[in-house]
Amino acid sequence: MSTSGASSGGIADHYLYYGGERLMKDLFVDGHVDHAIFQPARLGAFYRTGFGQTEEAFALTRRHPGKLTYNHCFDPRFEEAGLRQLREDAARFGLKGFKLYTAEWKGDSRGYQLDDPWTYRYLEACRELGIRNIHIHKGPTIRPLDRDAFDVADVDKAATDFTDLNFVVEHCGLPRLEDFCWIATQEPNVHAGLAVAIPFMHTRPRYFAQIIGELLYWLGEDRIQFSSDYALWTPKWLVERFVDFGIPEDMTDEYPAAHRRAEEEDPRSERGGHVRHRGARRGPASRTGGGLTCGPRSSGRRRAPPSTPSTTPSWTNRSPTSASSAP
DSSP states (O other): OBSSOOOOSSHHHHHHBOHHHHHHIIIIISSOEEEEEEOOOOOTTTOTTOSSOHHHHHHHHHHOTTTEEEOEEOOGGGHHHHHHHHHHHHHHHTOSEEEEOTTOOBTTBOOOOTTSHHHHHHHHHHHHHTOOEEEEEOSOOOTTSOGGGGOTHHHHHHHHHOTTSEEEEEGGGTTOHHHHHHHHHHOTTEEEEOTTTTTHHHHOHHHHHHHHHHHHHHTOGGGEEOOOOTTTSOHHHHHHHHHHOOOOGGGTTTOHHHHHGGGOOOTTSTTOOOEEEOTTTOOOSSOOSOSBOOOOOOTTOOOOOOOOOOSSOOGGGTOOOSSSOOO
8 A cells, every 4th residue: 555645656656555466466466465454653743644544554455354454543632532532443343453553752751651540441441342462662763753762661551461361472582582572472462563573584594584583482373473564574585484484593591492393394385374464454354363474394495484643533533544554
């Protein structure tokens, strides 16, 4: 999808608008994906109509209900008006999950925390409505957003106080991987999303080996969620490189769990096992669990681990792009 609408000509224009047809091909024809979840990004301080297109994404979901799930966003700083909007959005979209962007700007505020009193009011509403999956961007940022607004510390208290909700920490807290792992190991309802982390297989393979090794050690594979951040990256090459990825030999003593998982099945096998995909924007909207569902074993190859600004919010028109949502 896009951040600014359709245009023609040039690589930049193509990147700004992928569209639903291209998305379906990249994910489900070429990308080894069997289900994808739209995740929201409003960024209302920077985009007059929001970062993406809610209506286009939701319409695509309705055309492909077995393949796509639509998540949405909220901002607790809208207080009572936002709570009313949350309930309306939940009813209209049949929501199973929300995506939060805690470094979002609103007026003089440059972010909020999961354990703020108003955030708790919103989480209580999610619990009441049966919306169990809360995805939080806790990872790299870009100028002018504040790095500290993505600190993972607030996940700890919220996960303790809302044990019936799943907190999927997108980007697994990078660059605070150690803090995230220590929180997640004591909070069984905290999951790691691999968006942004998994492409390091290509540019920094040893760094990725450390990331996946730490996550497997502290969380286990069932709480690691595959994510591609489509269309920043496409799932095809990520999945194919991931199943071929091996922990470097000199790191296997440090990360034996990751090394043992190096004989997993290949999702490109003839039975066509696929990926539960969260890159269109990321997250187990109706399910949690390991990110890869693989087909039968093929012999002789090493495999890697499976593993929305106004006084009244207008997120209906200001949230996610299906293909390239929030940074």
